[in-house]
Amino acid sequence: MNLKQLSQLLGLSQTTISRALNGYPEVNAETRQRVLQAAKDTGYRPNLTARRLATGKTGSIGLVMPTAPAHQSDMHFGEFLSGLGEEAARHSFHMLIMPADPSNEEDALRWLAGSGNVDGIYLAYMRERDPRIALLKSFNIPFMVHGRSFGADADYPFLDVDNEGAFYDATKLLLQLGHNRIGLLNGPEGLDFTYRRKAGVEKALTEYGLALRADCLRHSAMTDEIGFLNMEELLSQKNPPTAILCASTTLALGAIRSLNQRGLKPGKDVSLIAHDDVLPLLKPHNFSVPLTTTRSSLRAAGIRVAQRLINRISFDEVEPVQELWKAELVVRASTGPAPV
Template identity: 55%
Template sequence: MNLKQLSQMLQLSQTTVSRALNGYPEVNEDTRRRVADAAKRHGYRPNPSARRLATGKTGMIGYVMPTGATVDIDPHFVEFLSGLGDFARSHELDLVLSPTAADEEETTYRRIVANKQVDAVYVSSPCPADKRLTLLDQLHIPYIVHGRSEGLDFAYPFLDIDNEGAFHEAARLLIQLGHNRIALVNGEDWKTFAIHRERGVRKALNAGGLALPDHRLISNAMTDENGYRATRRLFEQDDKPTAIICSSLFMTLGVMRALRDLNLAVPADVSVIAHDDVFPWLKPENFSVPLTTTRSSIRAAGARVAERLVARLSELEDGARGEVWPVDLVVRGSIAGAPPGA
């Protein structure tokens, strides 16, 4: 079925049908839904070249992906991409990955915008005063940031979780259980999410008259091996922690392995709280001791970023709105009161 046949069947003009399928805001929601349902039912697919000529849009969302020997593909990214891809597919959008060397990101952004390769982009793992956001603001391409930056002199659209609040509540719960030697095994300290998580832990400790000394804060890429090494370092100290807050389930795999090698029991000797991005293949309740977690779905975040990008392309959203999701604290068997005499 072509556009003309679809419009005749619906008794609508070809212009109205085309605008409904391409998300133009002047088409009311009932008409948009009626056209979309009919197109799906009869197998209508717009010709990509014709749609680009008619609308000036490619139907593609872009992501500039740093690659190279020093860059690991993060499982968090894969799960996020699954959520984004599911939503994009349902709205007939494609995702374009543009690999680039870490020091050539700016050149790659300029190229894909100049060549009109994509309609919009999303940015992940922002850092303070992130130069990518300054560039995208200057290039005037629709974008959404997954996470937040700090220290910029302009507002920008973003979706983030309340990292500071989540880790504040985790630390506060441990303090209520009598722990006064709490360690934080965090992500890389140049990323804003890790800064916010450290800030949340420090605020809770300060409110309880406690501190987070340098030797009980370890920041690194969130891998199993780094979690293991961090835990071994923590227990080389004289004032060993009685509780660990960990920024990732993947790091927590290493944390639990190290504690087992040190013959330390969870939670009798050490309490553990981890952050859980909700992975279908790695569940906190399936650890040897079910893990207490701060919990938020990264797949749902991916879908929401795609939804907001579609809204921006359809002119249903504009401006620089920030969106911060609350984080659940799910208590399981990995925490208990501080050991006697600790």
């Protein structure tokens, strides 16, 4: 199926079809949906070279992928990327992924932005006072941030989960259940989301006249093996925490393995709450003891980031659209009253 044949099938001009596929606002929503559905049904894909010549756009979204060990085999990023790629493909956009060592990431962004190979850039793994935001703002290219950067100028487009609010609510639940020794198995230190989650825990504890003990805090990559090792350290203390917050269900999986080896039961001996990114292979309600979570879908976030970035590319949006999603607190059997 080529453009001429699709034009004859729909009874629309080739120009109208091209504009509909590329998101031009002068095509009404009903016609655009009709064209998109027909393109899907017939397997039509626009010629990217022709589109580039006609629109000056490549039909590609670029991102720099850190190659540090903490990010390798990261199922969380993979789930987000599946949503991003799915939505990009729906709009006939391609993904250009550029691996780079974190020490060379800014150079990689400079090359990507100046290469002419991408129409926009997606930015991930946000850090506190992240210099990459100012760098991207200095380029004449649309970009979209997943997450935020504490301490950076707020004038940039982002989609983020209210990590501080989520872990504040989760900690308040534990405090209301009588827990006053609360631990935190957090993600890698220096990333913005881990900073905000720790801040949420500390805020709730402060309201009860308590503090987050240094010996009850761990920062690490979010794997089940590290969750197990960190939980072992916390439970081996003379005065171990009676409740643990985990930055991911993968960490919680390892934490539960530690509890099982010690003959302890989640929700009875030690309460657990984890953040649920809605990973398809780790469903909290299917854990041996259903897991209490703060929940926000990474896949849905990937879809939304792609929509926002493609809108910025297609409609030349200049205002920094910002979205902050509230995570849902889902209470299950892994949380219970503090042991007497």
